[in-house]
Amino acid sequence: MKEFLSVSDFAEKWNMSERGVRNYCSRGKIPGSYLQGKTWMIPIDAKKPERINKKKRKPETLLDRLKAEKNSHLSGGIYHKIQIDLTYNSNHIEGSRLTHDQIRYIFETNTIGLSDDAADIDDIIETANHFLCIDMIIDNANRELNEHFIKELHRTLKNGTGESRKSWFRVGEYKKLPNEVGGVETTKPKDVEKEIKRLLDEYNGKPEIFLDDILDFHYRFERIHPFRYGNGRIGRLIMFKECLKYNICPFIIDDRRKMFYYRGLHEWEKEKGYLRDTCLAMQDEFKAVLDYFEIPYEI
Numbered sequence: 001m002k003e004f005l006s007v008s009d010f011a012e013k014w015n016m017s018e019r020g021v022r023n024y025c026s027r028g029k030i031p032g033s034y035l036q037g038k039t040w041m042i043p044i045d046a047k048k049p050e051r052i053n054k055k056k057r058k059p060e061t062l063l064d065r066l067k068a069e070k071n072s073h074l075s076g077g078i079y080h081k082i083q084i085d086l087t088y089n090s091n092h093i094e095g096s097r098l099t100h101d102q103i104r105y106i107f108e109t110n111t112i113g114l115s116d117d118a119a120d121i122d123d124i125i126e127t128a129n130h131f132l133c134i135d136m137i138i139d140n141a142n143r144e145l146n147e148h149f150i151k152e153l154h155r156t157l158k159n160g161t162g163e164s165r166k167s168w169f170r171v172g173e174y175k176k177l178p179n180e181v182g183g184v185e186t187t188k189p190k191d192v193e194k195e196i197k198r199l200l201d202e203y204n205g206k207p208e209i210f211l212d213d214i215l216d217f218h219y220r221f222e223r224i225h226p227f228r229y230g231n232g233r234i235g236r237l238i239m240f241k242e243c244l245k246y247n248i249c250p251f252i253i254d255d256r257r258k259m260f261y262y263r264g265l266h267e268w269e270k271e272k273g274y275l276r277d278t279c280l281a282m283q284d285e286f287k288a289v290l291d292y293f294e295i296p297y298e299i
Helices: 007-013 018-026 062-072 078-093 100-109 121-139 147-158 189-204 211-224 231-245 255-267 273-292
Strands: 034-036 039-043
Touching: 007 018, 007 039, 018 039, 062 078, 062 121, 062 231, 078 100, 078 121, 078 231, 078 255, 078 273, 100 121, 121 147, 121 231, 147 189, 147 231, 189 211, 211 231, 211 255, 211 273, 255 273
Parallel strands: none
Antiparallel strands: 034 039
16 A cells, blocks of 8 residues: 655655645645645655756857857857958958958968968957957957947057058047048047937937947948048958857958948948848858858857
8 A cells, every 4th residue: 555645744855845835735836746735645655756946058159159268269150250251251351462361371370371472460459359359259259338348449450550550540549630531521529529428328218229229329430430540340340249249140241242331331221122132131141151050040
C-alpha cells in the first residue's frame, strides 16, 4: 500500500512554507496528491516541483555577440567581419585606395602587407583608427548620443594623420573654416555647436527611435558637417551605433552603391525614399550575414 505524508511533513522536507506546498497540490504540480477532507495527502516519494518563475534567458542580440567576440578576441566571427567590411567600405567612399584584402591584412596582423602599389600613409593610419572607432561604438552603443562622444570619435579617427598636424585642422573639435559638400553650403563654423546641440536634443527627446529617425539624424549631421574632414565616416559610425542601441538591423553602405547613397542624402528633404530604399537594400544584405552567423534580428 502506497504511503502518504502531510503538507507539514513536506514543508519541512523541502524547506518551504506549508502554504507553498498546498499551492503546488492545488495546481496539480504534485502527481498522486489528493484532498482528504481539508487535508492534502502527498505520496511519500513525491519530487519537489521546479519553480516556474525562473527568468528566461533573453535572446542574444547582435550587440551581445559583438561585445563577447571583441572581449574574447575571437577571429572569424561577426565582429571580425564588421571591422573589415565597415572600415573598407566607409573609407573607400571617402577615397581610400586600400583594397579589401589590405584592410583585412592590417586588421588580422596589425602589420602592412602591400603589393607593388604605393599606399597613402594616411589611408593606413585611418584604417587602424577606424578599427578603434568601431570598438568605441560597440562599447558605448547603449549610451545616449552626445557631443563628447562624437568629438571623441573624430579625435580617434584622425589622430596621427597628416591633417592633424595642420594648424587649421582641429582633431576632435569643430571646424574653423567654412566648407561645402557637393556644391552645397554647410553650417558656418560659428553656428555648428548650436546646431549640433539642437540636433541632439531633438533626437534624444524622441519617445521611440525608428530607422527613419536614424536616417534623418544622419542627413542633418552631414548637412551641418561639423568637422573639416571625416564627417561621412563619423556619421556612418553613428548610424551603426544607434542601430545597435535600438536593436534595429544595421547596415553597411557598400562603396559600389555610394552614388545612390549620395543621391539619397541630397534628396532627403524632398523624397525620403531614395536614401531609405538604399539603406533597406543594404540592411537585407546584412540580414543574410546575421542568418549565417545565427544571430536573431527584428523582421
